[in-house]
Amino acid sequence: MKKAAWIIIILLIVIAGYVAAGPFLTAYSIRTALVEQDSEKLSDNIDFPALRQNVKDQFRAIMMKKASTELQDNPFAAIATGFAAKMADGVVDTVITPSGLASLMEKKTSKSGHESESDSTSSKKEDLFKNARYSYDSFSKFSVWVPNDKGEELRFVLKREGFSWKLVNIVIPVDKKS
Numbered sequence: 001m002k003k004a005a006w007i008i009i010i011l012l013i014v015i016a017g018y019v020a021a022g023p024f025l026t027a028y029s030i031r032t033a034l035v036e037q038d039s040e041k042l043s044d045n046i047d048f049p050a051l052r053q054n055v056k057d058q059f060r061a062i063m064m065k066k067a068s069t070e071l072q073d074n075p076f077a078a079i080a081t082g083f084a085a086k087m088a089d090g091v092v093d094t095v096i097t098p099s100g101l102a103s104l105m106e107k108k109t110s111k112s113g114h115e116s117e118s119d120s121t122s123s124k125k126e127d128l129f130k131n132a133r134y135s136y137d138s139f140s141k142f143s144v145w146v147p148n149d150k151g152e153e154l155r156f157v158l159k160r161e162g163f164s165w166k167l168v169n170i171v172i173p174v175d176k177k178s
Contacts, residue, residue, distance in 0.1 A: 015163075023142035023158045024134065026165040030156075031128045039098030047159070047166040052096045054157075054169040059088040062174060148173070 026045050033041035067081040074080075094100060133145040133153075140160035145153045152173035159168045 019160070019163060022160065022163065022165045023136075023144075026158055026167070027129055027132075027134075027144050027156070030167060034101075034128065042101065043098040045166060046098075046101075047161075047168045048096060048098075050159075050166075050168040051170065052092055055096060055172075056089050056092045058172055059092065060085050063088065 030042065030045050033039075033045065063081060063084050067084075129144060129146060131147055135143050135145070137143055137157075142158040142160075142165065144156040144158070146156065147153050150173075154173060155169075155171035156167055157169035157171065158165045
């Protein structure tokens with residue numbers, strides 16, 4: 001009887017350890033998939049419908065904020081904002097795909113210089129989460145905070161689905177001046 005109890009306790013500890021390490025493993029897997037340009041591996045770690053919707057909501061909120069301050073007296077402001085929102089939705093749908101994210105990271109991390117472009121890109125991608133902060137927001141929500149060149153932090157939000165974790169949101173830093 002004692003042996004069975006110890007096996008159950010050890011099994012529960014292993015499961016709890018796996019669940020606790022899950023978001024770190026997912027972040028590592030996303031970084032590896034970007035470095036290896038493996039869109040299939042990338043899509044295994046990202047909930048694309050949720051990510052697209054969250055990014056669209058952010059862009060709409062940013063546009064509405066700018067439109068309310070800049071276009072207050074313009075009677076066509078609502079129409080222009082509607083067109084801009086539809087355009088933003090199309091851009092998000094195009095970019096937030098496995099291949100779209102990989103190519104976006106390719107463009108963001110490439111730089112000109114004496115190094116070969118593939119070496120530079122690969123090392124930049126490997127450094128993607130280098131100075132990142134990690135935090136549990138709740139039992140099933142985890143954030144990876146990555147600083148950018150402007151001193152702002154880009155927040156990657158992972159959500160637990162069963163025993164696995166998936167990227168569901170990228171919170172884009174909003175310019176404080178606007």
